[in-house]
Amino acid sequence: DSGVTQTPKHLITATGQRVTLRCSPRSGDLSVYWYQQSLDQGLQFLIQYYNGEERAKGNILERFSAQQFPDLHSELNLSSLELGDSALYFCASSARDRGDEKLFFGSGTQLSVL
Amino acid sequence: AQSVAQPEDQVNVAEGNPLTVKCTYSVSGNPYLFWYVQYPNRGLQFLLKYITGDNLVKGSYGFEAEFNKSQTSFHLKKPSALVSDSALYFCAVRGHNFNKFYFGSGTKLNVKP
Numbered sequence: 328d329s330g331v332t333q334t335p336k337h338l339i340t341a342t343g344q345r346v347t348l349r350c351s352p353r354s355g356d357l358s359v360y361w362y363q364q365s366l367d368q369g370l371q372f373l374i375q376y377y378n379g380e381e382r383a384k385g386n387i388l389e390r391f392s393a394q395q396f397p398d399l400h401s402e403l404n405l406s407s408l409e410l411g412d413s414a415l416y417f418c419a420s421s422a423r424d425r426g427d428e429k430l431f432f433g434s435g436t437q438l439s440v441l
Numbered sequence: 442a443q444s445v446a447q448p449e450d451q452v453n454v455a456e457g458n459p460l461t462v463k464c465t466y467s468v469s470g471n472p473y474l475f476w477y478v479q480y481p482n483r484g485l486q487f488l489l490k491y492i493t494g495d496n497l498v499k500g501s502y503g504f505e506a507e508f509n510k511s512q513t514s515f516h517l518k519k520p521s522a523l524v525s526d527s528a529l530y531f532c533a534v535r536g537h538n539f540n541k542f543y544f545g546s547g548t549k550l551n552v553k554p
Contacts, residue, residue: 329484360542369546370485370531383541417484426473426535427492430542432484 330354333418333433341441345406348436352399352420358382359401360421360430361393365414376401377424408440443468445534447545454522455553462517462548464532474515475533476506479547485531491515502526522552 330353340346352359361373363386372385376395387393390408395401405412415437419430445466454460466472473492477485489500496508506517515532532545 329486331484362544370544372541372543375541385541419485427490429475429487429490430477430485432477432486434482434484 329431329433331418331420331431331433333416333436335436336434337437337439339439339441340408342408342410344408344440345404346408346438348403348405348416348418348438350401350403350418350420350433352401352418353431356420356422356431357399358421358424358428359395359399360419361387361401361403362417362419363414364417364435368414370417373403375424382424405438410440413438413440443534443541443543445532445543445545447530447532447548449548450546451549451551453551453553456524457521460519460522460526460550460552462530462532462550464515464517464545466513466515466532466534468534473535474506474508475535476500476504476515476517477531477533477544479529479531481528488517488530522550524552524554526550527552 332351334349357378360375363371373387374393375383379395390406393403415435417435419432421428475490476488479485491498491508499505529547531547535542
């Protein structure tokens with residue numbers, strides 16, 4: 328068990344809808360990362376937060392947004408969903424924001440857009 | 442720009458034989474390099490990392506990786522493969538001046554009895 332909790336584990340929804348994925352980092356970790364894993368795109372970095380502030384942005388669509396709350400949990404909001412958004416979404420955390428730190432991954436949220 | 446490449450989608454090896462999973466990288470400055478493993482329906486788990494120092498890094502489950510600066514490679518190795526090593530392996534790179542953590546496309550390792 329990595330200590331990173333993601334909910335829900337599975338999410339089935341329809342095109343055009345909006346969903347929220349939730350992540351609780353390991354106790355004490357200040358950095359949260361979001362990744363999207365799909366068969367054709369591999370593991371894509373979406374966004375990183377550190378202690379409530381956005382720290383780095385990757386290939387995140389404008390329809391997607393995220394935030395990190397004062398209690399350090401994070402939410403990834405996906406709106407106007409398309410079939411191509413179906414993927415496994417991972418959250419990871421690390422203690423701070425040092426480059427040599429390893430990431431601890433949650434088990435992911437499997438999103439299916441029908 | 443940072444990038445990492447895993448040239449093999451799949452590696453097949455017999456149990457007891459040595460295994461190598463290849464990774465090459467591109468980053469400005471000195472890199473931080475990582476290997477992660479993903480088992481079915483699970484998140485990624487850290488195996489090992491190279492920060493500085495000895496080019497041969499030892500990690501979890503008997504895995505090791507060799508950093509080669511001239512070839513910009515960081516290949517994952519194990520002297521004797523186990524069936525339980527069958528999983529998806531990801532190489533990752535992060536530069537000293539960058540916050541982004543880039544992962545390779547992954548290599549599926551199949552170890553046959």
